[in-house]
Amino acid sequence: MSWRIVGAVTRWEPNARGRLEQAALELFGEHGYEQTTVDDIARRAGLTKRTFFRHFADKREVLFGGADEFKQLFVDGLTGAPASAAPLEAIAVTLEAVADAFHDRRELARRRQRVIMANAELQERELVKLAGVAAALAAALRERGVAEPAASISAETAVAVFRNAFERWVAAADRRELPELIGESLDALRGVTAGRR
């Protein structure tokens, strides 16, 4: 929720955060991330700069503001796996839950990915984000009683599988949905250790 002062009236701007995100991704795509200013984003969204800063610290946060929630999706997803689940089963349950959170965000995810891929600094930030997810997931696995190095290897593997499927999901060429692509990546992982090529 967002309120804007208009004269003496405080006005609520419905879904300001979503509109700002949408506007920012459009502009990053049209003019490039570097060339887009917070002013541009606010104007495109039909909101004020002040409203922008109520939701995001800067334009980079439009792309990474959800990093903590993203990490939490993995940790929470893992709690959905029974305590007796083997690592791969726990990973599958976790990734299914994460995929769920993205099911209506494919177009936004595609736009975001294009912006990230065009900028080396943003790619680094994305790697840091994913490393943070793997560390949090490894900690959650240890809490479930998984020993090291299995916990870290499972967590890294889970993130690699997710990223692999996600990158194919946001690529224009593939029309399949994220859960199916995750299933395919998990099969590939099984193949790595099962002696298949």
Next chain:
Amino acid sequence: MSWRIVGAVTRWEPNARGRLEQAALELFGEHGYEQTTVDDIARRAGLTKRTFFRHFADKREVLFGGADEFKQLFVDGLTGAPASAAPLEAIAVTLEAVADAFHDRRELARRRQRVIMANAELQERELVKLAGVAAALAAALRERGVAEPAASISAETAVAVFRNAFERWVAAADRRELPELIGESLDALRGVTAGRR
């Protein structure tokens, strides 16, 4: 090899690169990466600043100057695996070759790791380096006829296994050598997909 002009005489500085690396890692550890200058490094190594810049573009390159060779170790290591090798077997052969290149560098690797872990920017650079290794290894696997997504998943997995073992190798607590730790990480990977906890 390095030559230094002394008066009218060009003098060869034996192992200048190694001495500069050693001096830099000592100083980064003693005073911190940020606080250490190229002047300090050259002085500690008993060499000139000019000699430093003949070997490294800046002090960060002392830590990352070997990134291309590191990547090549993986790609070359893979060529040692028979064409018929299953992915996990190819990964094991690859990582054995990479470990070989580090066998007399444990103390340097420890010092380097401590410097990296103390600096967020250097950690990002390290993640970028490892992502580059995974991408190169995936390309090499595709050239061997491994299809996607198996090639990328195998490559990401190989890098995760290596990093996991390497981090334990440079941790002071573990006295085992890198090949043994890699074997343990590979076993953990097998456990992820084999239903073991």
